[in-house]
Amino acid sequence: MTEVVDRVGTNSAGVSAPRAIAGHPAVDVAALGEQLLGKWADIRRQARELSARSELHKTEGLTHTEHRKRTFGQLRYLVDNGAVHRAFPASLGGSDDHGGNIAGFEELVTADPSLQIKAGVQWGLFGSAVMHLGTEEHHRKWLPGIMNLDIPGCFAMTETGHGSDVASIATTATYEPATQEFVIDTPFRAAWKDYIGNAAIDGLGAVVFAQLVTLGVNHGVHAFYVDLRNPDTKEFLPGIGGEDDGVKGGLNGIDNGRLHFSVVRIPRTNLLNRYGNVDVDGTYSSPIASPGRRFFTMLGTLVQGRVSLDGAAVAASKVALKTAIQYATERRQFNASSPTEEEVLLDYQRHQRRLFTRLATTYAASFAHEQLLQKFDDVFSGAHDSDGDRQDLETLAAALKPLSTWHALDTLQECREACGGAGFLIENRFASLRADLDVYVTFEGDNTVLLQLVAKRLLADYANEFRNVDFGVLARYVVGQAADVAIHRTGLRQVAQFVADTGSPQKAAIALRHEEGQRALLTERVQSMVAEVGSALKGANKLPQHQAAAVFNLHQDDLIDAAQAHAELLQWEAFTEALSQVADPGTKTVLTWLRDLFGLSLIEKNLSWYLMNGRLSMQRGRTVGDYINRLLIKIRPHALDLVDAFGYGPEHLRAAIATGAEQTRQDEARDYFRAQRACGRAPVDERAILGRQSAGKPTQS
Incomplete structure (x- = not known):
């Protein structure tokens, strides 16, 4: 693990800020930024240089x-x-x-x-x-x-x-x-x-x-x-x-x-x-006999619209998070732990929750987009251009574009709220970007319709290949432990988990934070949801059209949920694969925390499903939120590094609150009050007088 001693860096706004704590891992921002730029790093740099121009x-x-x-x-x-x-x-x-x-x-x-x-x-x-x-x-x-x-x-x-x-x-x-x-x-x-x-x-x-x-x-x-x-x-x-x-x-x-x-x-x-x-x-x-094919x-051949929207939505999320996290490290509010010093917003747990979870999702979406872009290039360059490759590309784009575009709107709104009134000003771009990206969720394919396309592909793979461990190209991550549903529904799995944990929250947390444990939970959910709907729809294709449509409609919501769960699994796997490519130990440690935050946030979001379907014991279920909160504390010293690695400078952000101006204002205010206290000109707080009176002490020294 890379160690640093009181390393202090300068962020992209030119403001000095602590980036790590002595004895803790440090992020290699340059190397991480290069990894995020991906295969076409030089072209991205050229495009960013062009996008930075005021014209x-x-x-x-x-x-x-x-x-x-x-x-x-x-x-x-x-x-x-x-x-x-x-x-x-x-x-x-x-x-x-x-x-x-x-x-x-x-x-x-x-x-x-x-x-x-x-x-x-x-x-x-x-x-x-x-x-x-x-x-x-x-x-x-x-x-x-x-x-x-x-x-x-x-x-x-x-x-x-x-x-x-x-x-x-x-x-x-x-x-x-x-x-x-x-x-x-x-x-x-x-x-x-x-x-x-x-x-x-x-x-x-x-x-x-x-x-x-x-x-x-x-x-x-x-x-x-x-x-x-x-x-x-x-x-x-x-x-x-x-x-x-x-x-x-x-x-x-x-x-x-x-x-x-x-x-x-x-x-x-x-x-x-x-x-x-x-x-x-x-x-x-x-040359193609089948009209449908x-x-x-x-x-x-026109799938590139969905691919590009996926990437653009990820870029917009990065810009929003860089601005909001930068501001949150400078803006102070409320005397929570000191009678004289106000707290930095990003030190509040809730503020970390609302921003760091979205930061983790953005990293996952970014790594997944790079895989989608590689698949797109393989098909359109002719390197891998079979019918199967094209179908995989179309389904992958249909899976990822909904998640990234919905996430962008959610992130822009949450960042806007996290910055208070300043976030509502057009000069800080949250409201403007959100308005412009709103339509991304319904053009180049309505998101819900796209997920239904993914669901149909999952059903086809289930019908054709479920009995093979490989489970088709889309569900390649299914672990070999899929077993009798009865063991889950009868509570035997929950009992086994409790015995394994011996009632210890620490052991339960360890079980959840392990990569294979997260993979199993995320994969089993997709597998179970697809299998359940597949079983319910069995034989529907032999019914008259109107009856088959009615049966399908009864399970449409479940199908779309399964498709979304599958897309989330693909993002988690992309993040995990990216971890294997990180050479710097400190960066890998911090990114692993961020990947775990993403995975456990998905589990927490669907905790009712895991409990109702016997995938988690109550003991383990109770530890999810606590472990997420511990991850927030670990990630906090590295927040600026993680958003600086996105590589967007002031000319891309163009947000007044991301220029360091807030830090200047806060420092001026703190210096003013310190000077007042130092020379004895600071007025006495009425509450202090009342406190002394109630304690029977003199009101003046």
Whole structure:
């Protein structure tokens, strides 16, 4: 274990602060920061340097019209600085770096979430759809203009009447052999494309998703390139109309709007036909025979939106925690342990609880995101691009994006409250970031719907492979001790735990803090929940459709809970794997405490389940909270190091309360009162006089 002697460091705000206690472990901030940067560290550093520039920062107080104009101008700044081409083909000036592209892109959230999302619309959705769903001809025709922003564009998938259920969208593209054209139509109001970025003002082109109909057969959802506006006048082309979505709850730098089409004719060759083609005579062909598999393959190529939102949400959580913890080490409140000195906020147990538990979750989410990003790069680079790899990527993204985006909103709100009135000021960014990130939980896939997708995959793995220890790719962490449910339900396991602990809280705590003990508890919960729902749904697929749907609906809530528990397990495992890569002993010790805090917080959150299902004895259950509180004390000296390792400086935080100004104010106040007491000018507290009188002592010396 690395030891230090009264080490005092300077935090990123330039304020001296104690970082460790003599004889205690110390965190190697530089090495930890490098590990957090991950495989694409250099690209992240480049992106952070760019995001630190004032030209890209959100200007608070702008009208939505002004904000939109500024954000569009910032897209040009990104182009001029070579920040948007990494994922595009090298033959067109890109670098074929898919993982690096996402790593750099998600860092833009620290500059302005509107910029991050608008850039994502242009290059991550519109451009990527052309690249991944089109062919070389499409690439040569449109990608150069998309890359250099000559063709601002839209990703027109979502409809007013269908959001997450893309397979049921109502816009049609009907092929006419006589003219060799597709006719695009939105047959009714609910079929309008809605919430579409760049649609209200800037978009000149769009990738429109529609039901492909040829020779009287509907071949399902396909993507089509459609010109929207005259590039000179910016007026809609004939047959195309739309309207502005107006002011939103956040992300008002993006011109979201609605689009509709009435007999809009496009050439046959505007079908992005990598996975489905229509010949001149109207004959449809596809390299993927199954319509369902073809649909999910096409949508799977666009999974990068979920991957990038996962990373951006983690980045926003890091920014919030760095600001809130920095402030909490400086702000003082109440004379709890001294008649003259007020307490630092971060020394209060409750303050530690509300911030350190979220800090632990953020670390877990960060390490899990790095694994997701590696999986994404493996698939899109072609290194590991089988059907199974793509399914794993889609399911992993669907599991992690809900947790990280919900966590970001929760963290921003808790940090806001932890900073009191100062946290409510826009200048400290909590309220602004929370408003902008609010929609992250429902776009690129509604979080609840995504978890249902994960649950269905878990059920499929359960049905196919549960009897194998491996339990499929998603539940690879199942331990080999899954046994008869009766041992849990009869209380025998609880009795065994109590005997093993011999009634000792210390032994119970040791059992819970061991890595294998946490893994067993977290894994068994997922396994048990999936098995229970799987058993309840057994045979439902043989029922008539309406009856099967009713049975599934009865267990939908349990399924989603199981999917969330599984995603949490993946985060815990990612954290644990990251620990094995830490070389510095002191850092490893502190990160192990933080991992344990994350794992035990999950167990505490679901303690009723563990007790009701016989997974924990009452003795062990009572020790969870106490051990968490002991971990808080251990982590406290390292809190600043842990947030400094995130690597975000003042130019990224841009929060007045994270500049050291509060420390200056507190020092000034303490010096003032000390000087008063030293020279005898301090007024006597009335309570002190009353206390002396009640004790029969003189009131003056």
